Amino acid sequence: MLFYINTAYIKINNSLGNNQLIAEFDKVLDVFFSYKNLIIDLTETPGGGNSTVARAIMGRFTDQQHPYQTHEFNEKKYETLRHWTEYVSPRKEIYKGNVYILVGRWTGSMGEGIAIGFDGMKKARIIGTRMAGLLGAISNFQMAETKIGFQFPTERLYHIDGTPWESFTPGILTQNMEETFQRAREIK
Template identity: 60%
Template sequence: MRKIILILFLIPFLSSSQSVYETDFNKFLDDYKEYFGYLEEQNVDIENIRNHYLNQAKSIKSKDEFISFMEIVINEFYNGHISLNTNISSSNKIIPTGADIYAEKIGGKYFISDLRKDFPAELSGLKRGSEILKFNDQEIENAILKFLPKSKNIYNKQMYQYALNMLLAGGRKGERKITVFQNNKVLDFFPNKIAFKKYDKLLELRKISEDIGYIKINNSLGNSELISKFDKALDSLLQLKTIILDLTETPSGGNTMVARGIMGRFINQELPYQIHLFNEKPYQTVRKWIELASPRGKAYEGNLIVMVGHWTGSMGEGLAIGFDAMKRADIVGTKMAGLIGAIYIFKMPNTKLGYSIPTEKMYHVNGLPREDFLPRNLTQNRDETYRKAIEISDNKK
């Protein structure tokens, strides 16, 4: 994710009939109407949303109540790249960063498709393929209604996907009781009771064999210190025939400087790696450009295999399509997080709440939207991805 900060300060004008919360709600929707790059793709009708929620906005009495209200409004856009830049104790975790379960609706039922490696859901004993029956003792079909768009009565696959995974991510506080049909039994799991310590390193490095090296990025694509750490790690593996670059734990995105720093170590010439498109709606013009990666330092010229997954988000997705566009790596993994666009940050005039808007559309250099990219070596889950990466590595010896 290339995160561009654009904070708009406006002098609020309140009519005698509008509260600060109603004004900020309308400003949020006005900004989305003008700047959101995916209105058509997400089938979003701003005025329908406004009409549905306006009476609620008029009745809000406190800032915390307004935050909770806006968190519901944001579900109308059903994508993890759209969020407020603040939270309260009742807020839900955002996806994919706050999620450790990836689930899908299949044939009217709900199943766990993937589990985040070494995170609480997996550590609690939940298994891929288990049917999800309840969340916190509520039937799953009813529980997901909280996160489905309220201004619509017909839901597509993407809406169900978003709602289900938001639900299973759980709140920032409180318990998660997940009831599943697993091993021919109805079982309850409590992931939040699992003692859990996140990784404390920007990356992990090891040699898998005499010929294969492995570098895993630990959700640090937004940290400029990663560039020097990556250089040191890569330099220690330059003599190996194959390197596996693991991007399966990059849910929070990052910035293009870090991404270009990584890509630059694998090329000997300037190459295009992604396309940006910004729709200048007021003027009926489009600004479109190709971003290049440039060589940097001593290039690794061996085989490169890039692992991606359901927790490869935003700039992680940009890296994957970049390596694919430059024909520099074999991409292996599941469909990625599908976070849409590059985001700008806006601010409400009265409450000063920040919010993200995906404004620039992002594309593979072949014209494919980034969110639609699928690896040529497609897998179903992270463990299968790792096995496939090793298999490809062995075949290249």
């Protein structure tokens, strides 16, 4: 992909569940501090991830604590809803240039969380199509007799403005990936 000389590019390929990504991301980001613009490409992150990696990445772009997502858990047995907000804290040296996050249909789970978190913190412009639209955080279960594992959503997740994850629309909405990358190439 061709970008202007003042724009750096980081592509994350389906590794948001690998805590080793944190050190790799830090190493790459530290090289890009002289660039005016940074593009983080999350268009190929369908496999989920964890919030430790997400908070570590986002923590390099804020100098103060920020909320980035709200959880809702239905305690059906007691007819109560439990809500809590998760925060990002600053870590290491903070990148202060312009940040753009690329998303698409294959941006799922924690990829969605990072994009929505950056948007909620007002630390990046989100460019792309609608994302995977997952319905919340999943939990893993296993059948007792067969040991076959399965997953399903157990928590609703929201943008800090109250928008459900699955309803979030990028600020720069595109129709397809070709248009997404064209919009990214226009960053100067």
